Every structure is written in structure tokens, then in C-alpha cells.
Amino acid sequence: MIGENSGGLTAEQTDRVVNIAMDLAREGRTDELTEFVRHGLPVDVMDAGGNTLLMLASYHGHADTVRALLALGADPDLRNARDQSPLAGALFKGADEVAVILREAGADPDAGTPTARAAASLFGRRHLLPDRS
Template identity: 40%
Template structure:
């Protein structure tokens, strides 16, 4: 085997390495992620589903890993193949501390992927009242529409999220 061949990874080794990196993000291994990023790993690396390291870390509630990724330049506005942004994933999961962290790092409160769905809409759909109130207090627009013309109120009604619908109806007032 030549020196060049021995110093390069096989395709299978690359796949295993990538799989391990994504697993580190899912588990929130902030120290390892930081070492890899400082060694040249792209901060916006994404898997076969379009999930970035940031999406995986935020979706699984790992604040320190999210801080590391953001500090190393990860873009919080990259959507996965399902059209979800990290802030939307956090709203879906009901993770208010993660939403706070993302907003503190400059994510717009009404950030949306191509489908136009915001964190407020997801909070409304799943009756996440505390998140709904927080996002509204941060200036989220309750009248914003997704690409189908659906507002947070319509989303809440459609999903039977009665508490969220009542809060939004009171705003419309």
C-alpha cells in the first residue's frame, strides 16, 4: 500500500466517521464537537436527512453543544429536508430554554423555512402555552401565515389545541 493510500480513509470509514459525528451531536458531546470543529470539521455538516449538527443538538436539547456549534459558525437558519429549522424543532419538542438560547444568538423570532412555518405556529399546534407566551412577548407575529395561508390560530384550531387557540383568539380580539 502506498503512503497516499494508507493516509486516506476509505468510503466506509468516512461513512462511519460521519455517523459518529452526528451521534455526538445527538448526545450533546460539546467537548468532542468543539475539538472536531477546531480541527476543520464544517460547522454546517448535514446528514442524509438534511439535519445539521446544530439541528440534532438543538432537537435533543443539548444547550452546551448548541453554544459550541453557534460559536464555531453553525447557521441556525439551515432547514432540514422536512423544512424544519432548529427553533421550530425546539418548539415542537417544547424546549423553551433551547428557544431562548437560539434567540439570544440572533435567530429571528419569526424565522421560517421554505414552508413559512414559524416556531409560534408549532407552539400553537401542540398547545405549548409557555412557549407561545414567550414567543409573543419576544415579538412573534401571530398573524404571520405559512405558505398555505395558515396562521398560528388556524394551526391551533386545526390540531385541536384549545388552550393555544383561546390565547390567540384573545389577541385577535
């Protein structure tokens, strides 16, 4: 969650802010979401399931939101509580543009369970990932 320095918000208020931000990420409402981050919401904040804003934007195929979150410093390899990565989520959902953006940002195709590489293979998207070196 947000942490100890939450601007004097109660735990309930903090949870509400995080939930609103997560909804903005799911919906691809980039401008509103980036305002939350610019006003102090940690870019890698997690919900109760360990999902980050980047995870949700990636899974829902919002390329512009993914670009904006990465530009604000989001970690492309943070996995959720189920050990899923944003890259694997994008590949699972067929969000090819998002997968390319995440790879260009350095996302690890071999991290998580299942790995992005496994998801790409399963869903016919191996061309989106580089061969292992």
C-alpha cells in the same frame, strides 16, 4: 456532507465521521463534538436527512452543545430536508432554554415548515418568541 476536501478520507470513512459527529450532537457530548469541528469537520455539515449538528443538538435539548456550535459559527436557520428549523424543533420538544439561545443567536421564528412561531403557538410557548414587528 463534508465535501471534496475531506482530508484524504474515503466516502465510507467520511460518512462514518459524520455519523459519529451526529451521534455526539444527539447525545450532547459537547467537548468531543467541538473537537471534531476544530479538526476540520464543517460546523454546518448535514446528514442524509439534511440535519445539521445544531439541528440535532437543538431537538434533543442540549443547551451547552447548542451554545458551543453557535460559537463555532453554526447557522441557526439551516433547515433540514423536511424544511424544519432548529428553533421549531426545540419548541416542539419543549427545550425552552435552547429556544431562547437560538433566538438570541438570531434564529428566524418565521422560517421553515411548520414555522417556529406556529410550533410555539401549538405547544403553548409563544412567550419564548418576540411579537412580529
